[in-house]
Amino acid sequence: MLEIKSARKVFFKGQADEKIALNGLNLSLKTGDFGVVIGSNGAGKSSMLNAISGALILDTGKVQINETDVTGMPVYKRAAKLARVFQDPMKGTAASMTVAENMLLADLRSQKRRLRQGLNATRLAAYKERLALLGLGLENRLDTRVELLSGGQRQSLSLIMAVGGEPELLLLDEHTAALDPRTADIVMKATVKAVEALKLTTLMVTHNMQHAVDYGNRIIMLDAGKVRLEIGGEEKKQTTVADLIGHFAVKSDRMLLAS
Ligand SMILES: Nc1ncnc2c1ncn2[C@@H]1O[C@H](COP(=O)(O)OP(=O)(O)OP(=O)(O)O)[C@@H](O)[C@H]1O
Numbered sequence: 050m051l052e053i054k055s056a057r058k059v060f061f062k063g064q065a066d067e068k069i070a071l072n073g074l075n076l077s078l079k080t081g082d083f084g085v086v087i088g089s090n091g092a093g094k095s096s097m098l099n100a101i102s103g104a105l106i107l108d109t110g111k112v113q114i115n116e117t118d119v120t121g122m123p124v125y126k127r128a129a130k131l132a133r134v135f136q137d138p139m140k141g142t143a144a145s146m147t148v149a150e151n152m153l154l155a156d157l158r159s160q161k162r163r164l165r166q167g168l169n170a171t172r173l174a175a176y177k178e179r180l181a182l183l184g185l186g187l188e189n190r191l192d193t194r195v196e197l198l199s200g201g202q203r204q205s206l207s208l209i210m211a212v213g214g215e216p217e218l219l220l221l222d223e224h225t226a227a228l229d230p231r232t233a234d235i236v237m238k239a240t241v242k243a244v245e246a247l248k249l250t251t252l253m254v255t256h257n258m259q260h261a262v263d264y265g266n267r268i269i270m271l272d273a274g275k276v277r278l279e280i281g282g283e284e285k286k287q288t289t290v291a292d293l294i295g296h297f298a299v300k301s302d303r304m305l306l307a308s
Pocket residue numbers: 060061068069070088089090091092093094095096097
């Protein structure tokens with residue numbers, strides 16, 4: 050469960066270039082929800098993810114993950130509760146190490162064990178099982194150096210490494226944006242397989258309207274630092290890309306009228 054209440058963040062407050070990034074944002078995700086966050090540039094999507102992860106300290110408001118109020122909790126402590134996958138497929142993994150060594154690094158990071166425990170048979174079997182969730186055949190490439198994988202395989206590996214510690218919340222920060230359309234679709238399908246198998250509560254930011262329509266059980270549209278529109282349940286199933294683009298158009302028209 051994720052609950053954001055009245056989150057407000059203003060950059061350069063009181064100065065000529067004051068920017069209101071979050072303007073009383075309220076959002077709640079139930080356990081097992083897969084929320085897809087959309088919104089135009091500057092709507093506050095990254096600021097919201099940063100406020101959840103602790104990279105951004107709110108001026109006012111509250112962030113709660115399950116039973117814990119994490120608003121004042123430092124990033125390293127929150128890291129135990131959440132996993133985040135970023136846009137750049139080169140950042141989440143170590144290129145010159147093998148798939149198995151990368152899995153071990155992630156494992157040790159989340160379990161606070163020491164590296165010298167090494168890659169034993171039990172671990173390798175567990176990694177194979179976890180990688181198989183992605184449906185990309187990576188379970189058969191444990192000894193392959195990561196730099197030899199495709200961008201999509203690499204980003205999917207980042208994802209499975211991030212969720213190894215069974216986080217209470219998964220944040221996907223435009224994690225397919227740097228990939229070509231076909232690869233992005235492969236990574237999205239792998240993402241859904243992992244999310245469903247591990248029953249993860251997920252919040253994904255995307256500019257890809259087709260992905261917003263195809264994946265997740267809720268669409269959350271941000272505008273000017275707050276939630277402007279939420280679409281869930283049956284309504285989400287009926288929603289088309291054109292509908293979503295229409296909501297962006299309404300916003301632009303409003304802005305034109307105001308200017
Ligand atoms: N560190 C910062 N310093 C100053 N202003 C910031 C900072 N971070 C965000 N902002 C401002 O806050 C507002 C929200 O930005 P944010 O990056 O959260 O939007 P976004 O929806 O993620 O946009 P995009 O789709 O372009 O990534 C914008 O006006 C932005 O310029």
